Amino acid sequence: MNRYKMDMSLSEGAVDFIDDPRFHQLIAETPEDLPRCREIFAKALDKKPLSIEETAQLLAIQSPEGLEELFEAARTLKRNVYGNRIVLFAPLYIGNYCINDCTYCGFRKSLRTAVRQTLNNDQIVDQVVALEDEGHKRLILVYGEHPKYTPEFIAETVKTCYATKSGKGEIRRVNINAAPLDIEGFRIVKEAGIGTFQVFQETYHRPTYAKYHPEGTMKGDYMWRLNAMDRAFLGGCDDMGIGVLFGLYDWRFEVLSLVAHALHLQNTYGVGPHTISFPRIQPAEGMNLELPYKVSDADFKKLVAILRLAVPYTGLIMTARESEAIRSDVIDFGVSQIDAGTRLELGGYSEKQKEEQALNREQFQIGDTRELDEVIHWLLTRGFIPSFCTSCYRLGRTGEHFMEFAIPGFIKRFCTPNALLTLAEYLEDYSSEKTKAAGYALIEEELKQLPAEKQIGIRARLHQIKEGQRDLLY
Numbered sequence: 266m267n268r269y270k271m272d273m274s275l276s277e278g279a280v281d282f283i284d285d286p287r288f289h290q291l292i293a294e295t296p297e298d299l300p301r302c303r304e305i306f307a308k309a310l311d312k313k314p315l316s317i318e319e320t321a322q323l324l325a326i327q328s329p330e331g332l333e334e335l336f337e338a339a340r341t342l343k344r345n346v347y348g349n350r351i352v353l354f355a356p357l358y359i360g361n362y363c364i365n366d367c368t369y370c371g372f373r374k375s376l377r378t379a380v381r382q383t384l385n386n387d388q389i390v391d392q393v394v395a396l397e398d399e400g401h402k403r404l405i406l407v408y409g410e411h412p413k414y415t416p417e418f419i420a421e422t423v424k425t426c427y428a429t430k431s432g433k434g435e436i437r438r439v440n441i442n443a444a445p446l447d448i449e450g451f452r453i454v455k456e457a458g459i460g461t462f463q464v465f466q467e468t469y470h471r472p473t474y475a476k477y478h479p480e481g482t483m484k485g486d487y488m489w490r491l492n493a494m495d496r497a498f499l500g501g502c503d504d505m506g507i508g509v510l511f512g513l514y515d516w517r518f519e520v521l522s523l524v525a526h527a528l529h530l531q532n533t534y535g536v537g538p539h540t541i542s543f544p545r546i547q548p549a550e551g552m553n554l555e556l557p558y559k560v561s562d563a564d565f566k567k568l569v570a571i572l573r574l575a576v577p578y579t580g581l582i583m584t585a586r587e588s589e590a591i592r593s594d595v596i597d598f599g600v601s602q603i604d605a606g607t608r609l610e611l612g613g614y615s616e617k618q619k620e621e622q623a624l625n626r627e628q629f630q631i632g633d634t635r636e637l638d639e640v641i642h643w644l645l646t647r648g649f650i651p652s653f654c655t656s657c658y659r660l661g662r663t664g665e666h667f668m669e670f671a672i673p674g675f676i677k678r679f680c681t682p683n684a685l686l687t688l689a690e691y692l693e694d695y696s697s698e699k700t701k702a703a704g705y706a707l708i709e710e711e712l713k714q715l716p717a718e719k720q721i722g723i724r725a726r727l728h729q730i731k732e733g734q735r736d737l738l739y
């Protein structure tokens with residue numbers, strides 16, 4: 266079933282890098298070995314990506330002692346590579362028409378009770394204004410898969426977001442979560458100035474993939490999806506996001522597969538994925554699935570820590586699918602981005618807040634419904650710097666250049682200053698009094714830890730922000 270005359274060819278030399286028998290064997294036959302794990306922690310802390318075997322070794326950790334060391338290593342690596350910043354974004358659902366029938370999704374074609382809508386230009390503007398008025402600077406646009414949602418359509422919606430300004434507000438980075446495109450399609454959306462293009466494989470296990478994605482649908486084609494990020498790269502999108510919908514199959518197999526995917530991209534194109542997402546499946550309208558592989562909270566925490574160590578330069582995204590309690594527990598040792606103030610209902614940001622989600626208008630149920638200001642206050646009280654920074658991508662520090670992260674001092678030179686400046690913008694323009702007090706207190710604390718010369722420069726910029734200037738990036 267071709268949309269918009271899509272070229273259904275895979276990238277030249279496309280390979281299936283998921284080695285099922287080997288992954289299963291590693292999971293079944295790798296015993297816990299703490300001395301070996303300690304060597305692997307040291308390698309990860311040296312910011313070297315882990316191999317499949319090394320990752321399997323970490324998956325085998327069961328003892329309380331081993332788990333504590335695993336969490337501690339992940340916490341340390343996170344602080345070393347990312348500092349204490351947490352980047353904030355909001356998802357914006359553009360349209361929920363869909364030709365696919367993924368059995369876990371509230372947008373699936375066969376779900377007759379779903380209320381279908383595609384936001385028109387004015388409606389997108391309304392949503393973006395509402396998001397900017399809350400203080401958001403970074404969006405991820407989400408689409409079902411449908412002939413309406415061509416690359417040209419996606420590009421137009423991206424441009425609308427960038428062009429919409431409200432007061433001092435603006436959107437500085439638009440990421441995409443949409444169906445896989447052909448190379449030309451990726452080129453078209455890239456030209457609209459997108460940040461990351463995300464495609465989640467959902468499950469890398471072929472038989473499970475076939476179970477949840479009916480044959481004969483676009484999404485039923487496993488290789489078309491597995492090869493998506495290769496085509497994205499060839500179409501010029503060097504900023505790629507991969508992910509798994511956890512709960513469909515054995516989480517340990519999925520973690521090895523995510524690492525295999527990251528290694529494949531790194532080895533083939535010299536650029537690993539920019540982000541990994543690890544949504545756990547949530548209740549959706551009319552969902553009546555038996556999920557034998559549901560991931561417990563304890564395993565979820567473990568999988569995030571292992572991913573943190575295995576792919577040191579890849580950002581980890583934890584969404585509002587998770588509750589505040591889980592987010593509190595997991596954020597310390599691996600996560601670098603979260604969404605906040607999230608509304609999944611199409612048009613939901615400009616409407617008055619509802620107590621209950623209307624599941625027939627939304628993709629799934631969310632766990633964390635707090636407003637952006639509450640989330641920012643929560644981060645501040647936990648010692649994190651909420652950041653709206655978009656600097657790297659706007660100054661061309663993406664793809665292989667992003668690896669400059671490896672250079673010692675990068676965080677102190679760029680990331681922390683940019684985080685503090687974008688936080689100050691938020692505090693000046695949008696925050697509650699309580700958050701403003703906590704925010705400036707944290708800014709002071711952070712400044713004290715920077716070299717004197719850097720402090721002077723940042724203080725000057727903070728002053729400019731108070732005077733009304735915006736977007737002063739390093």
Ligand code: SAM
Pocket residue numbers: 369370371372407408409410442443444445464465467509510544545546547548549586628629
């Ligand atoms: N339609 C496109 C696709 O499937 O790739 C992109 C958008 S889809 C709306 C975004 C992601 O939502 C999917 O990749 C899937 O991982 C996730 N998702 C779908 N149903 C979900 C559920 N019930 N709970 C949690 N996440 C879900």
Ligand code: SF4
Pocket residue numbers: 363364365366367370371372373374408409410484
């Ligand atoms: Fe459609 Fe994506 Fe939902 Fe599948 S996950 S039904 S492709 S919106």
